Amino acid sequence: MMKRRLVVAGLALLWVGGCTTYYKVTDPTTGRAYYTTELKHKSSGAAELKDARTGSKVNLQNSEVQTISKEQFESGKNTAPSEAPAK
Numbered sequence: 001m002m003k004r005r006l007v008v009a010g011l012a013l014l015w016v017g018g019c020t021t022y023y024k025v026t027d028p029t030t031g032r033a034y035y036t037t038e039l040k041h042k043s044s045g046a047a048e049l050k051d052a053r054t055g056s057k058v059n060l061q062n063s064e065v066q067t068i069s070k071e072q073f074e075s076g077k078n079t080a081p082s083e084a085p086a087k
Contacts (some may be wrong), residue, residue, distance in 0.1 A: 003004055
């Protein structure tokens with residue numbers, strides 16, 4: 001009985017630890033994409049995130065959020081950001 005509890009507890013810890021959500025957050029004004037696993041929505045509607053490319057904290061008043069796979073996240077965060085279009 002005790003062995004079974006330990007196995008269940010171990011599996012639960014693995015499951016909880018392996019549940020990371022990956023996001024691609026795009027600023028529609030500039031077209032710039034940010035990749036993050038840390039996304040918070042403020043009461044004002046702004047999105048707050050930590051950019052995986054730079055480690056910088058970013059606040060976006062207007063954003064498009066997409067849940068992506070780990071593979072898309074890894075590929076995107078290791079790709080240089082595209083230049084913003086000239087105005």
